[in-house]
Amino acid sequence: MSADQRRGFRGLPLLVAVQWLGxxxxSRKFWIVQAGVLLVAFLDEIVQHLLRPPPVFVLPPSTIAGLLLVPVVYAALNFGVRGSVSTSLWATVLMFHDWVIPGGVSPSVEWAEIGGLVIINGVAFVVGQRVEREAHARLRAEEALRASEVAEARYRALFDEQHAPVLVTDSAGVVTEANAAATSLLGASAAGRRLSDLVDAPVTAILEGAVSRLPVRERVFVPKARTLEIGLAEPLVQIVLVDVTEEEHRALEQRAYAAHLVTVQEDERRRLARDLHDDPVQSLIHHVRMLKQLGDDPRLAADLVPLVAEGGQLATEVVDVLRTVIRGLRPPALDDLGVVAALRQLVAECDARHTVSVRLRVSGDQIRLSPENELTVYRVAQESLSNVVRHASATGALVDLQYGQQVVLTITDDGCGIPASSTMSVTLGGHLGLIGMRERVNLVGGSLEIRANTPHGTLVRATLLGALPEPQPVADDLMV
Incomplete structure (x- = not known):
């Protein structure tokens, strides 16, 4: 190994130590600070040892410590704890020879210098640590600020480029921000105005979810609001207006089409019921009378009398069946006497023709409903009782009609109950009877509930708006 290699090898630990200490x-400033420490130590050496005769005024150790504190603190402020500690240790090394050379300084001065250097090293460590913590905190704050600025820029871009109108209001409901879509919808002066002055709803109602539809300038929106918590500042409310105008138009068209279908269906039922009544039923009644006259004719052969009587009985039964079909298609009592009379007739027929015991209960001040509402009540009861007879395996059923501000029709039975899949299928395309009931109730602005009854059976409840005519009290709690 050459001499240069040996010197490089010996200098390697020092280089590693310097890199580890960081x-x-x-830095040019770092070496200037070290030169300042060297200058203070040199001045102290000149004053203490080199001047002959010694000067009358000698710098006290506290002054030397104070002078050394200047570069140490400067190093702490600029380079952190590593710079300040290395500077204080450099000062200690420079002052160390005064303690080891016999007779260099008096014991009192020596201890004063030792105390001063201990203070300098302690100050270097404490101040350096504090400066580094402050520097790290400042870096974290700057990073957080940059992240906040990036998030703000992204939010601003999303806010401005959002196709849906977006409004930001304060807790008092004053609009503080509006994106381009909101400005186009509500005008350039939307910011700074109260939300209730721009749309027909206060911000509190929108935030509570009490506003399901919000019409604005011939368009319909679904408002979606949430609270924005921004540190200690006043919370803001962000409102996004989702345009559902096209969906509303399609829903209106679907309801109009469904109403048209129901009207056509009822007209066809009415026409069919009238045709059956005016032609087949009347013809059969005429044949029944003719057969009766023939059976009473003494000239009729004795062996033909039973056959004629049987034919007349069969024709009479067909007339009864046709009349039942006519009442099912369009009961005359519904148009002439109202829904209560029609329900009474429906319950009586169901109770007489089937093994299910059906009762009718009517409560409240009975009044004539609108033709559409009366027809809806009758059809719901008719379909529900049909389902009870065909599917419920029930022994009893109750049709309950309550009059009040709302008209509530409830049909319950004690059968096996409706499966949950059947109630779900009302909206999934199954069970046309249930779908028909729901469509009829929706068309008149009511609501329909179908669920399993407690403890067993099924409950069907239709709720409609009350009727408009003046009430005509009838006996309450009518039971059939």
């Missing part, structure tokens, strides 16, 4: 050796 000393700012490439």
């Amino acid at each position: 000393l700012p050796l490439r």
